[in-house]
Structures are given as structure tokens and as C-alpha cells.
Amino acid sequence: MISERILMDSSHVMRTCRRMAYQLAETVADPQNLLIVGINKRGMAVARLIQQFMAESLQAPPLLVNACTQDLSLSPYETASGRDMIVIDDVLFSGRTISAALGCFPDISKASRIRIAVLVDRGHRRFPFFAAVTGLVYPTKFDEHVHVILNDESGQMEVHLLRETQTA
Numbered sequence: 001m002i003s004e005r006i007l008m009d010s011s012h013v014m015r016t017c018r019r020m021a022y023q024l025a026e027t028v029a030d031p032q033n034l035l036i037v038g039i040n041k042r043g044m045a046v047a048r049l050i051q052q053f054m055a056e057s058l059q060a061p062p063l064l065v066n067a068c069t070q071d072l073s074l075s076p077y078e079t080a081s082g083r084d085m086i087v088i089d090d091v092l093f094s095g096r097t098i099s100a101a102l103g104c105f106p107d108i109s110k111a112s113r114i115r116i117a118v119l120v121d122r123g124h125r126r127f128p129f130f131a132a133v134t135g136l137v138y139p140t141k142f143d144e145h146v147h148v149i150l151n152d153e154s155g156q157m158e159v160h161l162l163r164e165t166q167t168a
Helices: 010-025 040-058 096-102
Strands: 002-008 034-039 063-067 084-092 113-121 133-137 144-150 157-164
Touching (some): 002 010, 002 133, 010 040, 010 113, 010 133, 034 040, 034 096, 040 063, 040 096, 040 144, 084 096, 084 144, 113 144
Parallel strands (some): 034 063, 034 084, 113 133
Antiparallel strands (some): 002 157
16 A cells, blocks of 8 residues: 655745745856756656746746657757756656766766756665755655656646555
């Protein structure tokens, strides 16, 4: 059996993304040289929200690309060379997805700076990544799972903690 608990509701997710966007925007030297990288579907949804909020303070929306870790192909204009990059995902766990997303950029070593931003950091890192900006730090157990719901059509945005429970 699985028990479920809501960690963040829609208003909490929106407030958190706005705060994260302002934290990131404060450190942007050249908005024209900024590349926001959303990872897969849910990371891209978080990245879109952050991009919208950053556009308010930067006076222009930064370039946003999708690093689909299954596809691993980006067009030539989506280059990392000389850019300030912000890699955004919904949940940071082992770091494997971040590693795959960075692998989408063959010129990643030429980026001027790479920062990671995540909505939820649940711990248990296996790769040496650290999120510069985090919405919620929620250390989990291995039998727990953080599930992010970001539905563009319905507007539903929630973060759930799922836990496997033993039945008697």
C-alpha cells in the first residue's frame, strides 16, 4: 500500500518558483548570454515558470531550451560556449539526470558558468552535484518517492511524498 502526503500545494509551488527566479536573476551579469536548460517534461515545466518570473526582473525572457535526456539532441544555436547556464529540474536525487542533461551539450566545458536549480532536493547524491538554488530540501528515505505534478492544461501544481507502507 502507498501513503501519500502533499508537501507543496499550487500556491506554495508558485511562490517557491518566484523566489527561486529572483535569487537566480540577482546573479545574472548579462541576460543576453543566459541559457536556461529545463530537463525532460517536469523540469521543463519548472524552468518555464522560472523563466517567466525572471523575465519580470531582467526585462526580457532568457533563452530556454529542453535537454531531453532520452533524445540527447539539441540544435546548433543551443550552445553552451561562453554562456551562463542554469540547469533546472523538478527533483534532485542521485544526480544522474543532471549528468545526462549536461551530456546534451558537446561544448559544456566552454560554458562560462553552470548552476543547478531544483524545486525539491531529496538527498542521496551519487554524482557530485550541488543545487545553487533549491525550492525545498526534503531528505527522504529510500522507500519514499517525491512526485511532482505540474499540469499545464489544468494548472495543477503539487509536490507529493509517496511512501510504501506495510500492510498487516
